[in-house]
Each structure stands twice: as C-alpha cells, then as structure tokens.
Amino acid sequence: MSDAIFNLDAEVRTDMGKGASRRLRREEKVPAILYGAGKEPLALTLDHNKVIQAQEFEAFYSHVLTLNIGGETVEALVKDMQRHPYKPKVTHLDFQRVDASVKxxxxxxxxxxxxxxxxxxxxxxxxxxxxxxxxxxxxxxxxxxxxxxxxxxxxxxxxxxxxxxxxxxxxxxxxxxxxxxxxxxxxxxxxxxxxxxxxxxxxxxxxxxx
The missing domain is CATH 2.170.120.20 (Ribosomal protein L25, C-terminal domain)
Structure with missing residues (x-):
C-alpha cells in the first residue's frame, strides 16, 4: 500500500457557508474541518479525487494520516465522512488532531x-x-x-x-x-x-x- 494514501495535501479555507461549500464541490474539492488537541478548529479543503482514492482503502479510516497544510504537517484521524446520497462523492470530512502522548x-x-x-x-x-x-x-x-x-x-x-x-x-x-x-x-x-x-x-x- 502506497504511503501516499496516508498523506494528503490540504489548504486552509476562508470562505464559509453552504454556498461556498457547493462551489468547492463543483471545483472537485472537499470541504473539511480539523479539530482537537486543544487547538482552534481549522477549515480546510482537499482534492476530491485524492480523497476518493484514499477512502477505498480500509486502513484510511483507522490509520493516523498526515495532512500537509501550507508547509506544516499535522497528524490526524478521520472521525467522520459525509457522502452524497447517491453519487460517488465525498461531501465533507472531519479530522481529529492526534498527540503522540495522548490516547x-x-x-x-x-x-x-x-x-x-x-x-x-x-x-x-x-x-x-x-x-x-x-x-x-x-x-x-x-x-x-x-x-x-x-x-x-x-x-x-x-x-x-x-x-x-x-x-x-x-x-x-x-x-x-x-x-x-x-x-x-x-x-x-x-x-x-x-x-x-x-x-x-x-x-x-x-x-x-x-
């Protein structure tokens, strides 16, 4: 299994709301949120095709992933994934930051x-x-x-x-x-x-x- 499955590039998202999320999805982007570890939640976007490829692997849901955000790497777990009711599309992701010293x-x-x-x-x-x-x-x-x-x-x-x-x-x-x-x-x-x-x-x- 390629390590690329566990490494995803993400960008900080500043435009919020349902309208902005719909625009992102039309651009083949997935809106996401990163939270936990005592830090403020961070709104993100990811490439939809990369997410679709990664989520096909069972380990994607139970493996510590590396998010590359503007030159910074953050380790996180997938805590929730929302999908389109009938299209093969991921509509939103929730990531939780992990601390190596915290269970x-x-x-x-x-x-x-x-x-x-x-x-x-x-x-x-x-x-x-x-x-x-x-x-x-x-x-x-x-x-x-x-x-x-x-x-x-x-x-x-x-x-x-x-x-x-x-x-x-x-x-x-x-x-x-x-x-x-x-x-x-x-x-x-x-x-x-x-x-x-x-x-x-x-x-x-x-x-x-x-």
Whole structure:
C-alpha cells in the first residue's frame, strides 16, 4: 500500500457557508474541518479525487494520516465522512488532531482468518455467524492497529468467540471491556448448518418410533 494514501495535501479555507461549500464541490474539492488537541478548529479543503482514492482503502479510516497544510504537517484521524446520497462523492470530512502522548479511541475493523480451513466449518458442516465486524480500541497513536485478526482455525462448532478472546497488540485495549464483564460481547459463533438441527431431531424421532 502506497504511503501516499496516508498523506494528503490540504489548504486552509476562508470562505464559509453552504454556498461556498457547493462551489468547492463543483471545483472537485472537499470541504473539511480539523479539530482537537486543544487547538482552534481549522477549515480546510482537499482534492476530491485524492480523497476518493484514499477512502477505498480500509486502513484510511483507522490509520493516523498526515495532512500537509501550507508547509506544516499535522497528524490526524478521520472521525467522520459525509457522502452524497447517491453519487460517488465525498461531501465533507472531519479530522481529529492526534498527540503522540495522548490516547485515542478509534473503530478498528476485524479480519476473520482461517475460516475456510477451520475443521468445524470445512468438515463438520458448521458456518461462521459474525456478530460484529469492528471494535473500538483505546491506545496511543503509535500503537494503533489497522485491523485485529480473529483466528477461527481452532474454534469448535457451537463455540462463540467473545471480545475477551481476541489477541490484541501491545498497548491496545478494548473500550467495551472496560465497561465491565457484562460487556464481553460475542464476536463470532460457529453454528451448525441450517436444517442440521431439524434433521437430527427428525432422526431421533424416527429411532424412538422404531
């Protein structure tokens, strides 16, 4: 993946309001706002084509980006993205400044691996039912993972992987687990294929009648 995805040129925007934003979009620019780290919010514009290219990568949403603003570089996270309701256009971006010494909370995607190799699925007829596909983590910006892997290789049929079962990188914590044991959410369950339970029950009933 090119580092250019995580480096975006931005310009300070002085003309504000809905009319100005519409003009910017006609010029293939994306209005944006940069806030956080105890500094005043800064209105920006970015090249729409560069944003469209970057947002196609999953890591764009959970990676610390570098904004190049008038010769100054600012590290930031994407906190919100607004899109046109039916056109392939980004209409607004919210960036949050990051401080290397201050923890951030970010939604990070889950990558489910070995699903096609897990015996519970490959040979035992089970299937993976995904309950969640991303988790909120808290960590220093330098420890922020692009994704967290969920290994299904040794998960048996009928078993459920919970948040507490996930292997996290050093320095990374799940914000949901910090709320208490009752927040240990289910992540994925290996369930029997549909119809299997009914077939088994029917078989038992026939054996009883005999």
């Amino acid at each position: 951030v909370t970010v939604q990070v995607p889950l990558h489910f691996i070995n699903e096609d190799k897990a015996p519970a699925i490959k040979t035992d007829g089970g299937h993976a039912e995904h309950h969640i596909n991303e988790v909120e983590v808290s960590c220093l910006p330098g420890n922020l993972p692009e994704f967290i892997e969920v290994d299904l290789l040794n998960v048996a049929k009928g078993e459920t992987v919970h948040l507490s079962d996930l292997t996290l990188p050093a320095g990374v914590a799940l914000t949901e687990l910090a709320k208490g044991e009752d927040h240990d959410l289910a992540v994925v369950t290996i369930k029997a294929a549909k119809g299997a339970s009914a077939d088994a029950a029917e078989g038992e009933e026939e054996a009883t009648e005999e």
